Amino acid sequence: MTPAARLAAAIDLLAALEAQPRRPADAIANDFFRARRYIGGGDRRAISDRAWGVVRQRQRLDWWLAQVQCRPTPRMLVVAELLLAEGMDLPAVLQAFPGGQYAPEPLSVPEEKLLRALAKARGQAQGVEGLVHPAMPEGVRLNLPDWVIPGFRARFGDRLAEEAAAMEQPAPLDLRANLLKTSREAAAAALAAEGFETEPTRWSPWGLRLPGRKPVTATAAFTEGLIEVQDEGSQLIALLTDARPGLRVADLCAGAGGKTLALAAAMRNKGRLTACDVSAPRLEGAVRRLRRAGVDNAERHLLIPGDRWAKRRAGQFDRVLVDAPCTGTGTWRRNPDARLRTGCADLRELAAKQREILDIAAELVRSGGGLVYATCSLLPEEDEDQVSAFLGRHPDFAPLPLAEAWSAAGLPGEPPAEGPYLVTSPARHGTDGFFAAILQRRSGG
Missing domain, CATH: 1.10.940 (N-utilizing Substance Protein B Homolog; Chain A)
Known part of the structure; x- marks a missing residue:
């Protein structure tokens, strides 16, 4: 042209x-x-x-x-x-x-x-x-909608302008090596043979990074299930879920299955993994991805109004991941249109959904088990505030500090954030903005 x-x-x-x-x-x-x-x-x-x-x-x-x-x-x-x-x-x-x-x-x-x-x-x-x-005006200067500025200022303080600038930049392309079929090193070699030079991600032992957008879905490495497209921050959430072989794990907001795939790889196809979602088309899309990745320990469940599945499965899961629907403010460099599509009304509606989903998830966790609450938002209203309110409603849960969760999951080095929760951002970590809280149900709770 x-x-x-x-x-x-x-x-x-x-x-x-x-x-x-x-x-x-x-x-x-x-x-x-x-x-x-x-x-x-x-x-x-x-x-x-x-x-x-x-x-x-x-x-x-x-x-x-x-x-x-x-x-x-x-x-x-x-x-x-x-x-x-x-x-x-x-x-x-x-x-x-x-x-x-x-x-x-x-x-x-x-x-x-x-x-x-x-x-x-x-x-x-x-x-x-x-x-x-x-x-x-400040919002236009920072290239941020006015409604997020109070939350972002609470999150970033003096670094607000730096983080806003980082959100304007195109994101790199992160990949996850599928350990059910390969290693990170072998996946990198397979991609290099097709002309795609990658570098290992800093924190995720599964990750590879390509600069800019590349047509990796046309590669043999992708079609054969050796790699999946997944931001490093998202990989860290799956890793911190600590889904080990032999456990019973639920991915309560599975969507198209990105984190489900990572959890299955961590479990080495051993144990039982249940992917749940309210969207039948998304779950159907997950089937194709699971098949390509060689996952055979996962089942799907479509959540519908009046569904008693959670009641019947109460206390049966060792790990429950809630990758909650959210405003997606942490992904704006990857989805720049979202900052134009989302507003205060969406935040209020999503916060109510997050609260409801967390309460359902709590029922599923066995005594001594773990619940991971995660968003791709950087707004405290969807992150720390939700966790604080949840702990007030469910005193039988307690947060596991990030450093302890990092060590328990066998991750190398130091975690990418201080404090009790995982918080990643484009400027500080080179990833999308993610939040994750690792919550443990007390034994006997």
Whole structure:
């Protein structure tokens, strides 16, 4: 595809995202490219990079466009991104819209007028760094929605700006070697043979890291089940669950099975692993992943309203993992559209669900067993506050300090965080933002 055709496709993809603002962008993009199978892999990545670049900077681009009373249409968002983020001059921006087959239509007279006003506003501004203008409100300057700033400030304190900047950057691609079929070293060698050079992750003994986004799902290493895509922070949660061979383990919010796969590998296919979820399609997707990974000790259970499964299984599990539905604020560098889709109402609704799920999970844990509560959120309301409230309702549970849980799980070195709980973040750890609390039920509880 020509550069102009790629630009036109990126504008079309942004329009598709605008048309379904509550739907995850990656799902929309998958449908977009599935309907355009003629677009090759390299072109697909270039188009996605352009669109995600706009999505990542949407708050700031909207602010700049508002300065010239311009509505943020997909075309004008791309114009602003070319001018302000990429530093193109006026003639170059105009030439990027040449018209003709497969190319974006030339800028209309009103659009060109807005472009010139935007260029003038940028030229007259003082103290601008990149897209950041000193007159921007705090949320726009930090590229964070206002509703998360109190929670993030409580979490990060003086490091808020550093962490906000790290959340703007594209995430690396982390992989987990599937120990049911290979070792980390052998998986790295298999990937290297296909042209993918990796490096070991810092904390997870299972992990390998690739810079940027790479098409690893097309490799033999992936199709043969030697590797899975999984962020290092997510791997650490599975490791801290301490799911050993022979135990009975429940993954209560299994989704598509990412942590279920890791738990099965830790159990060496010995014992009984139950993957639960409220979504039948997600569980069905997990079946294919489990089969590819060579997992044969897992069963599935679909949780439905009025289900008495938890009552019948009360006190039967050695380990229960609650990877709770959450706002996903820790994954915003990987899912930049989520910061535009999520708000205070979602936080309130999710906090209520988290509380309900934790109470169900508590019933399942046997005396002396363990419950791991985890989120991919960095908001205290979904993390420490939930754990504190849970412990108030369930005095027969007590937190196992992170250092002790790290040692008990046989993990090498020191854990990546101080304090009683696991908290990882993009700036400090190079992972997505994750929280995990390891809670033990007292014997006789």
